[in-house]
Amino acid sequence: MPYPSDDPTLIQSVFSDLSDHFGPFVWWLDQPPLSILLGAVLVQNTNWRNADKAMANLGEHFSAEGVARLPIEELAQRIRPSGYYNQKAAKLKALMSWYQSYDYDIELARQQPKAQLRQELLAIKGVGQETADAILVYALHKPSFVIDAYARRLFSRNGLAVPKRYGAFQQLIEQAVPNDYQTHAYFHGLIVEHGQAFCRPRPQCQQCPLRANCPDAQLATSPAQ
Numbered sequence: 001m002p003y004p005s006d007d008p009t010l011i012q013s014v015f016s017d018l019s020d021h022f023g024p025f026v027w028w029l030d031q032p033p034l035s036i037l038l039g040a041v042l043v044q045n046t047n048w049r050n051a052d053k054a055m056a057n058l059g060e061h062f063s064a065e066g067v068a069r070l071p072i073e074e075l076a077q078r079i080r081p082s083g084y085y086n087q088k089a090a091k092l093k094a095l096m097s098w099y100q101s102y103d104y105d106i107e108l109a110r111q112q113p114k115a116q117l118r119q120e121l122l123a124i125k126g127v128g129q130e131t132a133d134a135i136l137v138y139a140l141h142k143p144s145f146v147i148d149a150y151a152r153r154l155f156s157r158n159g160l161a162v163p164k165r166y167g168a169f170q171q172l173i174e175q176a177v178p179n180d181y182q183t184h185a186y187f188h189g190l191i192v193e194h195g196q197a198f199c200r201p202r203p204q205c206q207q208c209p210l211r212a213n214c215p216d217a218q219l220a221t222s223p224a225q
């Protein structure tokens, strides 16, 4: 196959190899919907350890109503471990205000069409496409593939002609994979797991399960650490 390519079989083959290596697992879908909503904002520009610390600091206020009621200054102090806490406090307030429009009822929100929900989420200040899609897949159970830095790195290195535009890259992947939220959730989880274990900024190609077919493997090979 000449590289870079936009052949959907390249995408399918990467997911097949990742799935063979990591096996089935549930990624984030088993968390309470409120944790997913809050986590999708708290994890922006940081890691899950810090996002979890921030969430734990909510203490007795860990509920949609609790976050909505907290004075914004106190909310900001409580989520301080996640960084950008003033901005994130404002984002969480806006997100909870959206959630309130569904009476804080995730089932009610899930009954709405995906296009409408995506539009509503993107209208919230501080919610970009990646955050909106994470909420759509993991909290609202709508297929909407999450495009992140891990996905860009993985597929660029594997020879895919990765479009710069978020929507174009998302469309390329969505056309190649089954259109259901469980698959989108699992495949995104595979990308993150692989990106943290192998395809790091400095890749660990020697142990990587994609090494046999990855056109970047030779160039990027680095000693095991």
Ligand code: SF4
Binding pocket: 154, 157, 158, 198, 199, 200, 203, 204, 205, 208, 209, 210, 211, 214, 215, 216, 217, 220
């Ligand atoms: S072989 Fe190396 S560059 Fe290719 S996917 Fe694996 S870790 Fe990334």
